[in-house]
Amino acid sequence: MSLIVLNGITKIFNRGRPDEFTALSDVSLEIEPRGLAVFRGPSGSGKTTLLSIVGCMAKPSAGRVLVKGREVTSLPDRFLTDIRRHTFGFIFQQLHLVRGISALENVILPAYPSGEGLASLRERGVRLLDLLGLAHRADTNVEWLSGGEAQRVAIARALINEPAIVIADEPTAHLDTKLSLDFMAAMERLKAEGKTILFASHDPLVYESTMVDRVLEMRDGRIVAERRAS
Amino acid sequence: MNWIDKQRNIVDFALSSLLRRWRKNLALLCVYTFVVFIVASVVFFAEALKRDACLVLEGAPDVVVQRLIAGRHDLISSGHMEKLARITGVSDVKGRLWAYYFEPSVGANYTMVVTEEAAGRPGTVAIGAGVSRTLLAGQGDLIAFRGHDGAYVSLEVARVFPSSSELVSADLVEISEEDFRALFGLPEGIYTDLTLRVRNPKETVVVADKIRRLLPDTRPILREEILRTYEALFDWRGGIVLAIFAGAALAFIIFAWDKATSLTLEERREIGILKAVGWETSEVIVMKSWEGIVISLTAFLLGLVLAYVHVFFTSGTLFEPVLKGWAVLYPRFQPVPFIDPYQVATLFFLTVVPYTVATVIPSWGAATIDPDTIMRQ
Known part of the structure; x- marks a missing residue:
């Protein structure tokens, strides 16, 4: 069974206003579990909007989204948040770490409202940082971390709620080649653990990687081509 | 949890x-x-x-009766005391002697009061802590007061009131009746005002009304009014x-x-x-x-x-x-x-x-x- 199904998704911003803009137009797609798919395309092609809708961060203007077989388009925000929290882990292009608190606190931030005890949360956070080779920086404030370290903190944060799907938007946009390769290696480990990974990227280092199972070419809000790994 | x-x-x-x-x-x-x-x-x-x-x-009398002449406070005679004592429910009618005394050397007003405590010790006064401070006078010192005839009368400070009561005793000078009458030139049978107790506290207002009707030249002041x-x-x-x-x-x-x-x-x-x-x-x-x-x-x-x-x-x-x-x-x-x-x-x-x-x-x-x-x- 497909993990995510998109059926005729259209997303229009500023509808009815002079600056109305159609970001996605009638996109239909099925995403299977345990794979790595990359949405590739130029700026404004709709990659980020599509990831937002897949990750239950935004609602489509038309069409239906099913996550693990459950129709989520019509759910109220509160339920969408719950699904987002337990199903998806996000790695943002700008990382968006909270300054002034430690790496560990940033990692466990998404799990604060879960009600899990802080001691247990910290333990899990340290374990994740350790897996990413960053346990020794757990108590360091994030503004003191290097670019690569900060990104590993963002990865650990995306994994704290043990999501089935990891979504990353232009994850290598601000990284040099070595850090980009490190990031892809970390993703390969996640894929091997059975996570489903979705990227939006126009970096060849990402979409030409041998670990990518599927590349979806986007343009003008539509999927115009698709390549699957042989 | x-x-x-x-x-x-x-x-x-x-x-x-x-x-x-x-x-x-x-x-x-x-x-x-x-x-x-x-x-x-x-x-x-x-x-x-x-x-x-x-x-x-709390220890103040239930009602204080002052005599008014055209709205101005005036001294009251002991004849009023007898009339008051005859009102039903009234007990313990007493004459009270007190006056404000201006001391030009320090520019302060004192409140001179005759009390039962002071009755037994003529020639002495008890003073409030405020008076003591302004005059730099303590127990055993002599204080000179200018009498109604311009002559000075020296009285000895018997004690200074404790500071716990200072809020209302700061400017107080407690004096004996003889010394008060001599200082202000007041004859016997004349008082500043009269005080009385009312047996049933609920009747205080009724008693005040009776006083107004019986003695139209007086003004009864209730303790509750002072508290208010x-x-x-x-x-x-x-x-x-x-x-x-x-x-x-x-x-x-x-x-x-x-x-x-x-x-x-x-x-x-x-x-x-x-x-x-x-x-x-x-x-x-x-x-x-x-x-x-x-x-x-x-x-x-x-x-x-x-x-x-x-x-x-x-x-x-x-x-x-x-x-x-x-x-x-x-x-x-x-x-x-x-x-x-x-x-x-x-x-x-x-x-x-x-x-x-x-x-x-x-x-x-x-x-x-x-x-x-x-x-x-």
């Missing part, structure tokens, strides 16, 4: 968030504490003064202090309000991140509420404790001249520690609640943004 743990986690993050912006929050806390301190001090002080005055007046006057006086003085501080307090409140109700870019960004990583709008609001509660509750408790120390341990040094004004004789008194839970609750609802609400509203506005906004930054 899960709910409690969730709240604990959110409080933990709220505290860490407060500490991250410690400069702004410390400034807020100081301003807020100051405002609570001023308001609480005035409330505590006015209440303490009223209580002190009421305690002293004291309360009104100290409430008014408290109001004056608040009015003096109102300008400063208002400026501070506007500052605090502005700081509390406006979110910095960093705070907005942080709320966006929380939403994007899976926090619900309600959870963000709860977190911001905790921030507001921590600041306002801390300021409230600090302000309250400081006001308590200020009023009950340092005798309200800041407001003393305004609240206790007594011509040139400022009484020094130590208010008895007392807190009215009703007043504390009122202060709480006037400070903590509006501030917390004021903090939550802009956060609610920021927290309702779509979580995908952060994806596009």
